[in-house]
Amino acid sequence: MAYFLRRLAFFVLTLWAAVTLNFLLPRLQPGDPARSILSRLGQNRSITPEQVKAIRLMLGIPNENLLLQYWHYLGSLAHGNFGLSYSNFPAPVSHLILQKLPWTLVLVGVTQIIAFVVGTVLGAFAAWRRNSRFDSVVSLTSTFIGTLPFFWIALLLLYVFSFVLGWLPNTGGYGGPPIQPGLNTLFLESAIYHSVLPAVAILITAPIGWIMGMRNTMVQTLGEDYIRLAWAKGLRSRRIALRYGARNAILPSVTGFAIALGAILGGQLLIEQIFNYPGLGNLMFQALSDRDYPLIQALFLFNTVCVLLANLLADVLYGVLDPRVRRGGSS
Amino acid sequence: MSDSTPQTSAPAGPIVAGLTPAQPESVPAHPVRARWVPLWFAVLWANGKARVGIVMLVGFVAVAVFAPVIEPHDPQSQSFDASLGVSGSNLLGTTAQGQDILSLLIRGTRTSLIVGLLGGVFSTLIAMLIGMVAGYLQGWVDEILSFFINLALVIPVLPLMVTIAAYSPVRGISLIIFIIAITGWAWGARLKRSQIITLRTRDYVTAARFAGDGAIRIIFREIMPNMTSLVVAGFMGSATAAIAAEAGLEFLGLGDPTTISWGTMLFWAEQGSAMLTGAWIWLLAPGIALALLITSLTLINFGVDALSNPHLRGD
Numbered sequence: 001m002a003y004f005l006r007r008l009a010f011f012v013l014t015l016w017a018a019v020t021l022n023f024l025l026p027r028l029q030p031g032d033p034a035r036s037i038l039s040r041l042g043q044n045r046s047i048t049p050e051q052v053k054a055i056r057l058m059l060g061i062p063n064e065n066l067l068l069q070y071w072h073y074l075g076s077l078a079h080g081n082f083g084l085s086y087s088n089f090p091a092p093v094s095h096l097i098l099q100k101l102p103w104t105l106v107l108v109g110v111t112q113i114i115a116f117v118v119g120t121v122l123g124a125f126a127a128w129r130r131n132s133r134f135d136s137v138v139s140l141t142s143t144f145i146g147t148l149p150f151f152w153i154a155l156l157l158l159y160v161f162s163f164v165l166g167w168l169p170n171t172g173g174y175g176g177p178p179i180q181p182g183l184n185t186l187f188l189e190s191a192i193y194h195s196v197l198p199a200v201a202i203l204i205t206a207p208i209g210w211i212m213g214m215r216n217t218m219v220q221t222l223g224e225d226y227i228r229l230a231w232a233k234g235l236r237s238r239r240i241a242l243r244y245g246a247r248n249a250i251l252p253s254v255t256g257f258a259i260a261l262g263a264i265l266g267g268q269l270l271i272e273q274i275f276n277y278p279g280l281g282n283l284m285f286q287a288l289s290d291r292d293y294p295l296i297q298a299l300f301l302f303n304t305v306c307v308l309l310a311n312l313l314a315d316v317l318y319g320v321l322d323p324r325v326r327r328g329g330s331s
Numbered sequence: 332m333s334d335s336t337p338q339t340s341a342p343a344g345p346i347v348a349g350l351t352p353a354q355p356e357s358v359p360a361h362p363v364r365a366r367w368v369p370l371w372f373a374v375l376w377a378n379g380k381a382r383v384g385i386v387m388l389v390g391f392v393a394v395a396v397f398a399p400v401i402e403p404h405d406p407q408s409q410s411f412d413a414s415l416g417v418s419g420s421n422l423l424g425t426t427a428q429g430q431d432i433l434s435l436l437i438r439g440t441r442t443s444l445i446v447g448l449l450g451g452v453f454s455t456l457i458a459m460l461i462g463m464v465a466g467y468l469q470g471w472v473d474e475i476l477s478f479f480i481n482l483a484l485v486i487p488v489l490p491l492m493v494t495i496a497a498y499s500p501v502r503g504i505s506l507i508i509f510i511i512a513i514t515g516w517a518w519g520a521r522l523k524r525s526q527i528i529t530l531r532t533r534d535y536v537t538a539a540r541f542a543g544d545g546a547i548r549i550i551f552r553e554i555m556p557n558m559t560s561l562v563v564a565g566f567m568g569s570a571t572a573a574i575a576a577e578a579g580l581e582f583l584g585l586g587d588p589t590t591i592s593w594g595t596m597l598f599w600a601e602q603g604s605a606m607l608t609g610a611w612i613w614l615l616a617p618g619i620a621l622a623l624l625i626t627s628l629t630l631i632n633f634g635v636d637a638l639s640n641p642h643l644r645g646d
Contacts, residue, residue: 014482021486026498147625149578152597152618159614259485269489270579274601284490285583288497300494303487311485 003326007315011308018304022297023073027066082301083294085287093298096283104272104279107195108264111202116257119210124246126211127218139215142208151270154201158274161197168197171276198275202268210253218249251322255314262310263303374638381634387627395440402434406591423612426596427603435596436616442592443574443624446508450573453512455566458519459555465520466527467550473524480524483517492576496585503587507580511573519565526561530554560638567635571628578621593617 076082082094126135145153162170174190221227222245230240272281280299287295319326375381394401403420404411411429418424423432465476492510499506530536531554539553555562580586581594588595596617600610 010478010481013478014485017482018486025494028498143629144626147629148622149575149618149625151579151582152621155597155601155614156618159611263487269493270583273583284493288493289584291497293497296494296497300490303490304485307485307487 003319004316007312007319010315011312014308014311015305018301018308019074019077020070022301022304023070025300026293026297082298085292085295093295096295097280097298097302100278100280100283103277104264104268104281107198107277107279108202108268109261111199111206112257112260112264115203115206116210116253116260119207120214120250120253122207123211123214124218124241124249127215127222127249128241128245130219130222135215138211142211145205146208146212148205150201150205151274153204154198154271154274157197157201169194170197172278195277198268198271198277201271201275209256213253213256214249217252218245221245221249251318254321255318258310258314258317259307262307264306375631375634378634378637380630381632381637384627384630384632384634387623388631391440391444391624391627394437395444398437398441402431402437404431404434406430406434406438417612423616424610426599426613427608427610428599432596432613432616435591436593436620438591439593439596439617440620440624442504442590442594443577443621446504446511446577446592447570447574447624447628449508450511450515450577451566451570453508454515454569454573455519455562457512457516458523458565458569459562461516462520462523463527463550463555463558464546466524467531467554468546469528477524480517480520483514484521488514489579492580493583493585496580502585504590504592507577507586508573510580511576515569515572515576519569522565523558523561526558527554530557560635563638564632564635567628567632571625571632574621574624574628578617593621 080094082092085091085093085096122138126138129135158170161168172194174187174194227240227244230244235244268279269281269284271277272279273285276282280303284296284299286292287299375385407430409429411425411431416424423436425431426435461476461480465473465480491514495510495513496502496506527550536549536553539549544553577586577592578594578597581590581592582597582601584598586592586595586598588598594617596613600613600617603610603613
């Protein structure tokens with residue numbers, strides 16, 4: 001019980017720290033933040049009074065002291081008020097985020113789950129058949145692909161399959177006007193067709209971390225005394241591999257997986273930008289080029305909170321799966 | 332858990348021998364380093380993969396240092412026709428802006444190496460300071476510092492990088508190095524903290540404490556030399572990550588687009604629709620250069636692993 005309470009306390013503290021960091025980031029720049037944001041926005045185009053209003057809404061009244069600003073900021077967060085977007089002015093940023101969320105959730109969620117399963121199985125098998133041909137092929141390929149910049153792989157895929165061969169679409173999440181987003185086959189077909197390239201781009205690199213992690217932990221696990229005992233007892237090798245080895249070796253990966261699932265919501269910034277996929281990563285990129293500060297901040301906060309929640313979940317899960325963590329002290 | 336002892340004790344061997352004489356503070360640091368550096372390099376060089384990596388890295392450094400001599404044209408100059416193919420004068424063709432791709436590639440080596448070096452050094456320094464102080468002092472200092480380490484570990488890095496870059500009044504290489512340093516130190520800090528916890532109860536530390544040495548001196552003069560392999564490994568990891576992060580950030584347009592680097596080459600290749608015009612070399616070359624540089628660091632890392640884990644030596 002003490003373990004779970006400690007993890008919960010850590011979650012609350014990190015949540016508070018993330019919220020405070022989010023408050024401080026725009027205010028860390030020298031001078032009046034609102035004025036410097038305004039001057040930067042004015043470089044490219046004229047500023048509308050709405051934008052001034054949105055900036056004031058985000059940063060509070062300029063002459064107010066920092067503590068009061070902080071208090072108001074916490075208050076508006078508690079009311080679920082994350083500010084208004086500059087680029088789509090009256091739209092609340094939370095609305096924009098919810099609009100893009102399903103795209104990222106499906107694309108990155110599905111690919112991460114596939115990557116985790118494939119990676120863990122390959123890693124476990126490579127460790128079980130350590131130093132076999134299978135192991136060296138898997139390890140070498142992972143190391144090799146790991147050295148390639150993953151967004152560059154995405155660029156090449158886009159170039160070859162979309163521009164040269166013309167097999168797959170190069171931009172967007174679904175096709176042209178006759179197609180209406182919603183639960184109709186036309187839209188779903190089009191969406192799947194458009195998601196093939198980004199999904200493949202993610203799936204080429206995403207399993208590597210799981211392969212390496214699982215392989216290393218499992219090699220270590222297989223050297224433990226209880227594995228030797230299991231052999232001595234004459235247990236079948238399949239049982240030793242799965243119930244004794246893999247089952248214990250998968251523990252660190254479970255934590256990693258929960259965190260990866262939380263990080264999904266940030267989207268794959270680079271991948272979504274390259275394929276112009278209408279998800280959260282692309283939204284963040286758009287916000288960045290429009291200097292839409294409330295949107296950038298809301299995305300950052302949203303992302304962080306998701307990762308923190310996932311982390312809490314992972315810690316709890318870890319405590320349930322592995323009684324040693326509950327009893328012993330921290331790592 | 333059980334295998335942590337051989338890992339830490341073996342690199343410590345020669346140093347402990349050098350430090351054990353009665354008053355540790357009277358032992359000058361120089362002989363320790365002089366004995367350490369050759370061993371450090373010898374272990375790396377003994378590893379076949381690491382040797383290949385070192386040779387590759389030396390090649391990249393040479394290209395970066397002698398860039399103005401090697402490059403066939405001025406990389407800034409836009410005097411060529413746009414999007415030329417391969418020819419005798421432009422071995423890799425030209426960009427849509429009429430720059431020579433080979434010259435850009437050669438000059439871009441500098442940026443990647445500088446960012447890798449400085450990004451790696453700064454994040455390693457932060458990691459050392461926070462991780463080692465936390466692990467050595469323990470108590471409430473450790474509680475607070477560990478909280479920051481864990482916080483930095485869970486905050487998603489890329490969105491944080493983007494948010495910081497969005498607010499920064501300046502754009503450019505120094506901003507990118509700064510962002511990499513303050514977002515990339517947490518893993519290293521955690522590893523160094525856990526290693527110093529196993530080292531802080533050693534006899535030579537106790538001896539130094541009885542001799543009246545202060546905490547900072549014990550951490551950085553007594554314990555740190557015994558952690559060199561971990562520090563080097565941490566630096567290599569951070570440098571690799573820094574090079575990859577730099578390319579990604581420049582590609583997103585978060586850097587100064589006039590800087591010549593592999594990341595900005597890819598940025599311009601995408602902006603200049605290299606894909607539509609079929610300028611595939613423009614797209615391919617910077618990626619291959621990045622991959623080769625990262626490969627060389629990865630290969631050296633195999634040797635660094637052998638440095639921190641004697642079980643791996645001798646293959």
